[in-house]
Amino acid sequence: VEGVKHIIECHCILPQYRERKDPVYHKFVAFSTIDESDTVVPFHYQCNNCATVHKIYDICKSEIVAGKDESASVERIKDISLSLSKSLVELFESYSLDLPDYMMARYIIENKKWGTTIVLSKESEDQNTSGKILRFIEADRFRVESFSRKEYLGE
């Protein structure tokens, strides 16, 4: 089982891009898992700008789900928080992490992907990016680490 963060393009346009002739569609981050048979597990996810429900069926690929009822099946941060420890949820809240990070944390814990990290915060200056990451050491053991490296560019 593997997990990957990827970018999904929506059909909505952020207000600051509305005047442009070539449309710049809004993009958002999603987290998908890939099962043992190399299949991306499909799930419903709501655009963080226009709330349209997407069925994400492949890496960087989705189709828009017609009908409003599907939004009831979309997972929320509070749903996922139930399966994470309280201290982890508090940490995530303090860094204002978004839904894909919660999904990734649940995936790391459920699949015991110890050693995996999640970016908590980062800042770029010149060619250098610095910030903090959370390392999952083992069940209920985490460590916040600082980083200041060029490799993290584009992460």
Ligand SMILES: [Zn+2]
């Ligand atoms: Zn949208």
